Amino acid sequence: MPKINLLQAVNSALDTAMDADSRVVCLGEDIGEFGGVFRATSKLQEKYGKQRCFNTPITEQGIVGFSIGLAAQGSVAVAEIQFADYIFPAFDQIVNEAAKFRYRSGDQFNCGGLTIRTPYGGGIAGGLYHSQSPEAYFCHTPGLKVVIPSTAYQAKGLLLSAIRDPDPVIFFEPKAIYRAEAGDVPDTDYELPLGVAQVVSTGTDITLVGWGAQMHQLHRAAKMAAKDGISCEVIDLCTLLPWDADTVAKSVTKTGRLIISHEAPRTGGFAGEIAATIQERCFLSLESPITRITGLDTPFPLVFEKEYLPDYLKVFEAIKASVHF
Amino acid sequence: MPKINLLQAVNSALDTAMDADSRVVCLGEDIGEFGGVFRATSKLQEKYGKQRCFNTPITEQGIVGFSIGLAAQGSVAVAEIQFADYIFPAFDQIVNEAAKFRYRSGDQFNCGGLTIRTPYGGGIAGGLYHSQSPEAYFCHTPGLKVVIPSTAYQAKGLLLSAIRDPDPVIFFEPKAIYRAEAGDVPDTDYELPLGVAQVVSTGTDITLVGWGAQMHQLHRAAKMAAKDGISCEVIDLCTLLPWDADTVAKSVTKTGRLIISHEAPRTGGFAGEIAATIQERCFLSLESPITRITGLDTPFPLVFEKEYLPDYLKVFEAIKASVHF
Amino acid sequence: MVDKNLVTSVLKFTEAKDMPISTLSLLNADGEILEGAQEPKIDKHTALKIYRDMNYIRVLDERMIGAQRQGRLSFYVTCTGEEASVVGSVAAFSSQDMVMSQYREHAALRYRGFTSKQFMNQLLSNDLDLGKGRQMPIHYGSRDLNYMTISSTLATQIPQAAGYAYGQKLSGNDTCTICYFGEGAASEGDFHAGLNIAAVSKCPVVFVVRNNGYAISTPTVEQFVGDGIAPRGVGYGIPAIRVDGNDILAVHAASVEARNLAIEKSTPVIVETMSYRLGAHSTSDDPTSYRTSEEEEMWRQKDPIERMKKWLLGKGWWSDQQDHQMKDEYKKEILGALKSQEKRQPPVLDHLISDVYQIPPAHLREQYSELLAHIDKYPDHYLPNPTKGHDSYHKPAAQFS
Amino acid sequence: MVDKNLVTSVLKFTEAKDMPISTLSLLNADGEILEGAQEPKIDKHTALKIYRDMNYIRVLDERMIGAQRQGRLSFYVTCTGEEASVVGSVAAFSSQDMVMSQYREHAALRYRGFTSKQFMNQLLSNDLDLGKGRQMPIHYGSRDLNYMTISSTLATQIPQAAGYAYGQKLSGNDTCTICYFGEGAASEGDFHAGLNIAAVSKCPVVFVVRNNGYAISTPTVEQFVGDGIAPRGVGYGIPAIRVDGNDILAVHAASVEARNLAIEKSTPVIVETMSYRLGAHSTSDDPTSYRTSEEEEMWRQKDPIERMKKWLLGKGWWSDQQDHQMKDEYKKEILGALKSQEKRQPPVLDHLISDVYQIPPAHLREQYSELLAHIDKYPDHYLPNPTKGHDSYHKPAAQFS
Numbered sequence A, B: 001m002p003k004i005n006l007l008q009a010v011n012s013a014l015d016t017a018m019d020a021d022s023r024v025v026c027l028g029e030d031i032g033e034f035g036g037v038f039r040a041t042s043k044l045q046e047k048y049g050k051q052r053c054f055n056t057p058i059t060e061q062g063i064v065g066f067s068i069g070l071a072a073q074g075s076v077a078v079a080e081i082q083f084a085d086y087i088f089p090a091f092d093q094i095v096n097e098a099a100k101f102r103y104r105s106g107d108q109f110n111c112g113g114l115t116i117r118t119p120y121g122g123g124i125a126g127g128l129y130h131s132q133s134p135e136a137y138f139c140h141t142p143g144l145k146v147v148i149p150s151t152a153y154q155a156k157g158l159l160l161s162a163i164r165d166p167d168p169v170i171f172f173e174p175k176a177i178y179r180a181e182a183g184d185v186p187d188t189d190y191e192l193p194l195g196v197a198q199v200v201s202t203g204t205d206i207t208l209v210g211w212g213a214q215m216h217q218l219h220r221a222a223k224m225a226a227k228d229g230i231s232c233e234v235i236d237l238c239t240l241l242p243w244d245a246d247t248v249a250k251s252v253t254k255t256g257r258l259i260i261s262h263e264a265p266r267t268g269g270f271a272g273e274i275a276a277t278i279q280e281r282c283f284l285s286l287e288s289p290i291t292r293i294t295g296l297d298t299p300f301p302l303v304f305e306k307e308y309l310p311d312y313l314k315v316f317e318a319i320k321a322s323v324h325f
Numbered sequence C, D: 001m002v003d004k005n006l007v008t009s010v011l012k013f014t015e016a017k018d019m020p021i022s023t024l025s026l027l028n029a030d031g032e033i034l035e036g037a038q039e040p041k042i043d044k045h046t047a048l049k050i051y052r053d054m055n056y057i058r059v060l061d062e063r064m065i066g067a068q069r070q071g072r073l074s075f076y077v078t079c080t081g082e083e084a085s086v087v088g089s090v091a092a093f094s095s096q097d098m099v100m101s102q103y104r105e106h107a108a109l110r111y112r113g114f115t116s117k118q119f120m121n122q123l124l125s126n127d128l129d130l131g132k133g134r135q136m137p138i139h140y141g142s143r144d145l146n147y148m149t150i151s152s153t154l155a156t157q158i159p160q161a162a163g164y165a166y167g168q169k170l171s172g173n174d175t176c177t178i179c180y181f182g183e184g185a186a187s188e189g190d191f192h193a194g195l196n197i198a199a200v201s202k203c204p205v206v207f208v209v210r211n212n213g214y215a216i217s218t219p220t221v222e223q224f225v226g227d228g229i230a231p232r233g234v235g236y237g238i239p240a241i242r243v244d245g246n247d248i249l250a251v252h253a254a255s256v257e258a259r260n261l262a263i264e265k266s267t268p269v270i271v272e273t274m275s276y277r278l279g280a281h282s283t284s285d286d287p288t289s290y291r292t293s294e295e296e297e298m299w300r301q302k303d304p305i306e307r308m309k310k311w312l313l314g315k316g317w318w319s320d321q322q323d324h325q326m327k328d329e330y331k332k333e334i335l336g337a338l339k340s341q342e343k344r345q346p347p348v349l350d351h352l353i354s355d356v357y358q359i360p361p362a363h364l365r366e367q368y369s370e371l372l373a374h375i376d377k378y379p380d381h382y383l384p385n386p387t388k389g390h391d392s393y394h395k396p397a398a399q400f401s
């Protein structure tokens, strides 16, 4: 199996999807000949033609609106938003339209063929507008699915599932590890199930939950903790909406402790949802308060990005605090 | 003191603000001569002229963008979004621009003079697009303040504070009780502090937290519970961002139990944030899991609105379950 | 193509008046072909179908306004005054073409074959409502009739129509999309997004803009400064035409050509119909506070239905007697349908949670089970009762727009 | 006003070619006034300031590209090729007018008086950065110079500029706003929102659209089908003019008139400057994959700075010797500033949480205390070290746009 990075895995998923189904169309800013600012759509226009892979004008609301219509017609639309920070002009089309399309029509029409891909997250000195993690906004929107891979293998399998899923999916790609994260990825066409979390390492003392680039911080923290004799169970959520509460609850019932970590600001972030659900489901098992290790409640900073971001040291400290509560 | 309803209290706040400060400008769809579809801006154009109270073209992103610029210039912009369901085209201007304006400029510029007023919530047979409660989206956005009154008295005092607050404020008005909710409201100019919750009735067994129209369901449920010998402490959050965690935590430390209620869908709703924070702050005091009584994870329905909405019966059942946990 | 190399050394600003746009008119007020104009080809069968459907909608609107006042509906919106803009345009399209509309174009849905009972099922949110009782009255949709379900959010259908049409082009079946919206909705960012992306990706979509003078209370002078919507086509590189929206022949002839252009050249086209919203914005609105009855009266004189009737009578294709009979029949049919369909059950409760996703996920099924258990405790309190009415079911809406 | 009553019985679509727009040109390639053109009035002092600032920016851009390659900056964007569009326009305005720009207009900031050290402070995110180290390089802003802080989100400043200008009008002090953006940004919904609302509310704002042929890799033919941006003015009822953006006299003369119109008639105005982005989109970009070197070379021949220099030499206002000396001085000044300013400290950590609100709320202060306590445990791991560099501080960005 070839070793490729997360970005190449995304490209491979798109290539695989377009090859397998001629209804798949990719569109977005600079994704044509240029292959996208990160090169995720590299060579797709060359291979599948301008009709199926093309540059759009700079209008995120137009890109998503167009893609909804295209999907409603029966095509499979894979739209790229250049940075997740620029997804907000399309918020109305996503939240009021895509998410409610099937419901409001009584299932006469749907835009399930829609997938929106977008690079997200910090760690690249991008400041306010090249670093945001807006996943929680979409997780509060029934009708959407929200998927975030953390490895190259997941990226391909989850993206293929997202493209073929009968509901609209927002697919966030952790750009900080686009090139850093490489692994064995089959050439073949394979899918990973949406809505299923992955227990990446088992443990007994505490559960750590995260997604995307944050998984690497959790792994590193877990390793540090292991040296202190603390056994961590690490869970990669993979799909945030609908999220796999059963897997997390099962783990917390066993460990009695939970830390959730994400880059987005704390208040209203998705860790709150997980904490609220788990304290309800595992009330009698919890031995210490559920802890959230997150970005601060500020816009994403530049110079103090490292201080702002949740990292393995912050998680490690939280693990100790939780275990010694 | 005259008895006026919540809608009239909003109108009175706007009138008071425009009278007191000639820099205050109101704008929005149909808010001019017509006075807005709910008549919240009634007579303001007549009184203060077309330059200070005017109809805009139908463009929410334009209304908010324009208002940000107006506020940055030194005016005080009070923008109306006709229904909260239609605030999403302005999402980018609110989240990427208004919320980050002061921070990104190093406090050289700010748009603190901006207030966005918008009617929200269900209960009027409005279906998907005249019923939504989108407050949680904004509560995940550092830099914004989010305020929701539940009485006429609050509406005037909080709106005046919001207009004069040095930060951008989203002011959600519970339209279901625009006319139902009447009370004594001073003619005079008065302000109520932002960020301060109100303990509306004290109790010892369980804490009920809510905002907006939901407060009436909580009161009713508390009364039912009282008949069963359960003493409820009812808290009206009033400001959701920044929210008054101290007041809630103090109450829960006393009662050991907490129910939070909102109309918005459960997943990612603001109750999750409150639950996550309180389980952390009151871990050792909690005698039962924190419960969320909310809308279902669906778009807002029409025929089954009553079934969808959290109401006093659902809250009452939850109170009993919590107390008998 | 435009000559992009024009050079001048004279400093001069281009203004709106440099781009005069004429209005296509073919019929005069008496239903006669204007001097110098040529009568467009239109067969008797089509002409009569158009005329009948315009009348049907007029009757439906009158009756439903009445029904709303009686509290039998929560909300309603009329097409009154704009029937020619809507029926004249949709009649130029194939039934395989997709219609993506705003909310004031139910006349197009009628033209496609929507029955009185189907209208009632939606308006009453009963068990046969194709939308499963989820949207407010007038948010129709029909997969069978290629009529996209309406959403209240203005202008969102515009970029969607571009995408839909692009898909039609890819599928190569010579269909296109007709997309309706009002001159007010044309101020939304989605208008710009949709028109530009349609032009760049060469989508076969015809945008029919109903310029009816108002957006709720806001007159066009407060909506834009330019000369309406058609001149914007120049900026997008989209062919545009303005027509008298009360002149059925002008609307129809322009729409026939618009569709031809769209399909043959694979291009978007703009058709701006100049007309007037004769009624209130909706049953929540009272227009007396923002416009004069003189203005309304002036436009009532231009009634598109009357004008078409005169033309039909002149051609000998129609008689006054047929006219009376038709109206009576429609009245009866509509009131009968109202009566029969309001006796029906509401949709089943499952539809509260179905169709959020293709398959309801676990957390939603769980929320639903909890709800069912709760309802069991208070059976009288919940669930719409189709005979007695539900607290919120059929409750006249406070205010909508 | 437009005559809204033009009527026709001829069915004809209006097309982009019906609205030809000429480009104002005054200087030929040799820096001579074109035949038949009149030299606009411009005093020597202003002309030389314009010329000097264009050169300053050219030198700054060259040096900063170099600095970025050396890893001393994380990111940079040049104005190269478009200096006349920017300096020629801003020079027509009062220093009290507000500038709201996109990101490629730092030449306007220089014109207003931004110093080399101030540029460096922002580019290096040091303790003197007016933006307190929060935004990526090139996101300048200066309250003192009436230059609104830049945000990366395209086109958002357009409706904001309308609102700012409206406030200026209300305050009655005869100032206006100049709003810059690219032809790519003009596809955003905010463009439509901003231009229309500016027209309707009669805001004194001049929109200067830099049509430079590309939006990152996307050429204008994939951005729009119409003839650029100026013809859109017709649709909005906004006076518009197109100028040769490499012709300093044309840009300046048109901008002077645009400002007059804006203030005197209280109206928005569009100035479209036709030019070319000679460099890469940014230091993250490599244009060789989407355009030819022939095309670049063709535009290099039209260099606006060279053209202005010839004109100045022709007038006897400038000499080659002065030119060399000026460039040397700028080079020295800029490199000196880079050296001195990169030795400075980063901003204080408090700026991580200040200015989110006017006063940090309790929850944020609490998060900050927790952070401080955590940093105390790992003092070597956190906080940018101005001499050694921080993990993420100054790290060349993977990819930005």
Ligand SMILES: Cc1ncc(C[n+]2csc(CCOP(=O)(O)OP(=O)(O)O)c2C)c(N)n1
Pocket: B029, B058, B060, B082, B086, B089, C104, C152, C153, C154, C181, C182, C183, C184, C185, C186, C210, C212, C214, C215, C216, C277, C281, C401
């Ligand atoms: C995004 C959005 N903003 C505001 C509204 C409220 N609204 C409903 S209809 C309407 C006026 C639309 O006017 P126009 O497009 O001219 O259509 P007409 O009613 O005249 O047919 C408004 C403002 C809405 N439905 N959606």
Ligand SMILES: Cc1ncc(C[n+]2csc(CCOP(=O)(O)OP(=O)(O)O)c2C)c(N)n1
Pocket: A029, A058, A060, A082, A086, A089, D104, D152, D153, D154, D181, D182, D183, D184, D185, D186, D210, D212, D214, D215, D216, D277, D281, D401
């Ligand atoms: C809302 C938004 N979408 C996308 C981007 C990414 N982006 C940055 S610059 C750019 C191209 C802008 O082109 P243009 O407006 O022509 O300006 P130019 O770079 O040519 O000066 C794009 C797509 C962004 N910054 N903001």
Ligand SMILES: [Mg+2]
Pocket: C182, C183, C184, C210, C211, C212, C213, C214, C215, C216
């Ligand atoms: Mg209208």
Ligand SMILES: [Mg+2]
Pocket: D182, D183, D184, D210, D211, D212, D213, D214, D215, D216
């Ligand atoms: Mg450009």
